[in-house]
Amino acid sequence: MAGMLYLVPTPIGNLGDISQRCRETLEQADFIAAEDTRVTLKLLNHLGIKKSLVSYYEHNKTFKGDQIVQRILGGETCALVSDAGSPAISDPGEDLVKQCAQAGIVVCAIPGPCAAITALSISGQATGRFCFEGFLSTAKKSRREHLESLRQETRTMIFYEAPHKLAATLEDLAQCFGEDRPISLCRELTKLHEEVIRTTLGGAISFYAENPPKGEFVLVVAGAPEAEKETASQDDAAARLAQLLDQGLSRKDAVKQTAKELSLPKNTVYDIAVSLAPEE
């Protein structure tokens, strides 16, 4: 009979956050797959658990994933851990879960620490609807495209960031969302120097220019107000219509194409087209 894959979350700072169920799962697993075996060994020593460890990280995941799947199919149970927090969330694991699911292996995720959810809960921002955006790419093009795709996002947005990249990220966020957009900067969660700064993007830029950032950060950025979203999409429609009309499209075709591209009702786009050029 095949074994199972358990996703075991580990503390993001406070060792007291390891749950009884996580402890038991680590104890009972046949082996543990860890992002960094040295980091996990420290945790296991703290818990008094001795267990065979294999490494599973970004650059060996394809090859190691196959090996892990074979061992589980052979009847062993694997507990997957990352350095901190929930495996598979901006951490290795996503692919292993996919591989196991494809092989018909049962995957069980144990709930536990996750920096994104911990930060959202204490951010003071709207929590009813949110989106997790992970780390912004350091590559200019994909970073710009990622931010561009969020320009009209009305849900609360959650980003991960390292301290040495914080200043540049705040500048880019301010350029995309405006300096007045509220942000909660959640730092060193569950640790001795846990801190939440609730301010605006402009306020955060000024604050961290004076106080160099230290520790790990989750940025919780308020979504765009609905009214702002409407104005933005009308501006976008007007700009696109002007472009298409310039290219020689008829008003009817320009309206049809703009409505399709921006997912706006044709009537709305038609009204904008008329306001741009009352006479055709």
Ligand code: SAM
């Ligand atoms: N899988 C992890 C989770 O569930 O939270 C996230 C791993 S990701 C590689 C690491 C990022 O999570 C850090 O750069 C930081 O943005 C955030 N993070 C992790 N621990 C944190 C903490 N104690 N306080 C604030 N942010 C933290």
